[in-house]
Amino acid sequence: xxxxxxxxxxxxxxxxxxxxxxxxxxxxxxxxxxxxxxxxxxxxxxxxxxxxxxxxxxxxxxxxxxxxxxxxxxxxxxxxxxxxxxxxxxxxxxxxxxxxxxxxxxxxxxxxxxxxxxxxxxxxxxxxxxxxxxxxxxxxxxxxxxxxxx
Amino acid sequence: xxxxxxxxxxxxxxxxxxxxxxxxxxxxxxxxxxxxxxxxxxxxxxxxxxxxxxxxxxxxxxxxxxxxxxxxxxxxxxxxxxxxxxxxxxxxxxxxxxxxxxxxxxxxxxxxxxxxxxxxxxxx
Numbered sequence: 001x002x003x004x005x006x007x008x009x010x011x012x013x014x015x016x017x018x019x020x021x022x023x024x025x026x027x028x029x030x031x032x033x034x035x036x037x038x039x040x041x042x043x044x045x046x047x048x049x050x051x052x053x054x055x056x057x058x059x060x061x062x063x064x065x066x067x068x069x070x071x072x073x074x075x076x077x078x079x080x081x082x083x084x085x086x087x088x089x090x091x092x093x094x095x096x097x098x099x100x101x102x103x104x105x106x107x108x109x110x111x112x113x114x115x116x117x118x119x120x121x122x123x124x125x126x127x128x129x130x131x132x133x134x135x136x137x138x139x140x141x142x143x144x145x146x147x148x149x150x
Numbered sequence: 151x152x153x154x155x156x157x158x159x160x161x162x163x164x165x166x167x168x169x170x171x172x173x174x175x176x177x178x179x180x181x182x183x184x185x186x187x188x189x190x191x192x193x194x195x196x197x198x199x200x201x202x203x204x205x206x207x208x209x210x211x212x213x214x215x216x217x218x219x220x221x222x223x224x225x226x227x228x229x230x231x232x233x234x235x236x237x238x239x240x241x242x243x244x245x246x247x248x249x250x251x252x253x254x255x256x257x258x259x260x261x262x263x264x265x266x267x268x269x270x271x272x273x274x
């Protein structure tokens with residue numbers, strides 16, 4: 001699968017997620033390779049480790065305000081830290097899991113882990129270059145970081 | 151007024167999803183009886199609340215959903231289980247059905263899709 005096709009899988013997943021879950025469309029900006037600096041991360045980051053035929057990780061990072069509004073759109077009344085962590089992990093899990101439709105059964109994903117705080121350090125697999133997919137929803141900005149080798 | 155005929159247990163490691171499924175259920179014949187965070191909790195809860203209907207995530211810590219489906223069906227062959235998972239490949243759905251699940255709904259889902267899937271499940 002070409003790099004463009006791989007990116008398209010995740011872009012489609014993001015658009016479908018927002019259309020379905022919060023029923024307000026998101027827009028994806030131009031995906032780009034993070035060539036020098038590591039991608040900036042936001043208040044909350046959900047991380048999925050990928051093993052099997054492909055190895056690496058997928059991370060969804062978003063500001064607290066965006067996740068809070070998403071919870072509201074889902075009729076959730078508890079916008080506390082636990083639910084913000086839960087949501088960001090669930091988004092990372094859903095976007096990674098949906099990718100199996102195209103990557104196949106051997107694209108195995110972990111349960112999500114969550115980082116909170118913009119100073120958190122995201123561990124990148126060696127010898128891979130992260131692809132950053134910018135996501136705009138309402139006035140908020142999030143990123144999907146896809147870092148797959150093999 | 152419809153009589154409650156189905157007792158629903160929700161199994162998912164996400165609190166947000168558990169609460170959403172509980173809220174979204176609008177079928178009068180389905181009563182929410184409990185929620186579990188993984189397969190181990192679900193098996194313990196089964197003994198306490200005796201659900202007739204289960205929504206089951208697959209990717210969970212402790213015990214995953216596929217193993218839990220098999221164990222629940224072993225205990226109660228009549229139990230109806232709707233697997234709700236982000237794992238969107240066909241083999242995953244087939245594997246869940248082979249282990250005894252009655253239906254499969256892919257995440258993300260709308261409230262309407264959830265209710266349609268539950269409605270279809272209780273009519274099978």
